[in-house]
Amino acid sequence: MNRKKILVVDDEDDMRKMVVSALESFGFQVFESPNGQQGLQDFLNFAPDLAILDIRMPGIGGIQLCELIRHRSKTPIIMFSAVDEREDVVEAIQKGANDYVLKGAGPAAVVERVNRVLDTPSNSPADAGSGDDKKWSVKDSDVAIAVLAHNDRKARTEIREILRQSQIQVRDVETGEEALTTIRKFNPLLVVAESKLPDMAANDLLKAMKDHPRRGGIAAIVTTERRSPEAQRRAFYFGAQDYVHAPWDDGRLAMALRAAMIKAQQYRDEVRKILAERRAAKEAA
Numbered sequence: 001m002n003r004k005k006i007l008v009v010d011d012e013d014d015m016r017k018m019v020v021s022a023l024e025s026f027g028f029q030v031f032e033s034p035n036g037q038q039g040l041q042d043f044l045n046f047a048p049d050l051a052i053l054d055i056r057m058p059g060i061g062g063i064q065l066c067e068l069i070r071h072r073s074k075t076p077i078i079m080f081s082a083v084d085e086r087e088d089v090v091e092a093i094q095k096g097a098n099d100y101v102l103k104g105a106g107p108a109a110v111v112e113r114v115n116r117v118l119d120t121p122s123n124s125p126a127d128a129g130s131g132d133d134k135k136w137s138v139k140d141s142d143v144a145i146a147v148l149a150h151n152d153r154k155a156r157t158e159i160r161e162i163l164r165q166s167q168i169q170v171r172d173v174e175t176g177e178e179a180l181t182t183i184r185k186f187n188p189l190l191v192v193a194e195s196k197l198p199d200m201a202a203n204d205l206l207k208a209m210k211d212h213p214r215r216g217g218i219a220a221i222v223t224t225e226r227r228s229p230e231a232q233r234r235a236f237y238f239g240a241q242d243y244v245h246a247p248w249d250d251g252r253l254a255m256a257l258r259a260a261m262i263k264a265q266q267y268r269d270e271v272r273k274i275l276a277e278r279r280a281a282k283e284a285a
Contacts, residue, residue: 022107036060
């Protein structure tokens with residue numbers, strides 16, 4: 001059997017080993033490099049079918065490595081991105097990267113993204129029996145949509161009013177599962193979730209969202225009744241753009257919501273522009 005070869009380049013040993021182990025368990029032949037300089041040499045030596053590059057590395061970083069590889073090969077490239085690297089992801093796509101996956105998404109998400117880019121069937125048990133309700137929407141809506149998952153009536157009313165003032169159409173939900181269903185259907189610009197929903201924590205919702213093909217174009221804000229630096233750190237790790245705790249100032253909340261939406265929209269516009277340029281170049285060739 002001719003196994004697909006994957007090159008994983010990441011200076012974080014634990015993260016790299018986790019990704020390598022996950023890919024090997026799904027039958028891929030995996031090579032690993034601890035830095036960009038070694039990664040370029042290994043790419044030339046092993047001629048992989050796909051490369052996964054960490055964006056932030058000392059020396060030759062992921063974006064530079066992506067550009068160096070792209071000058072030599074059309075091999076698919078997936079960028080390994082932290083939640084605060086959206087601008088870098090856009091630059092990497094401009095340099096020729098095919099896709100990206102967020103750190104913290106978990107090994108299954110990495111394997112799924114590799115399968116998607118290589119267009120190979122996934123043997124993941126999680127894929128078995130998945131119906132249309134599990135598919136993510138990738139179509140942008142004609143109007144900006146926000147999903148609001150909040151049980152506190154006062155807070156929900158305040159947030160809804162701020163969003164409507166910004167011409168945002170609000171979809172109210174009560175549980176995390178309802179939020180995921182709505183996200184899959186509408187591909188919203190923003191998700192605002194209470195830290196503890198009836199069926200799951202907001203962080204679990206964020207983790208489930210990480211596999212969305214357009215995750216970078218969906219802003220997420222977690223609201224909570226009290227400030228917790230550790231909870232805030234974890235929310236940011238799982239993909240939140242902001243963490244707002246009560247009692248909040250309406251101005252501060254409005255600024256957080258609008259800033260998150262603007263950043264998400266800018267990301268969508270950049271990716272849409274890049275894809276359009278690629279299509280135009282392909283048609284002209």
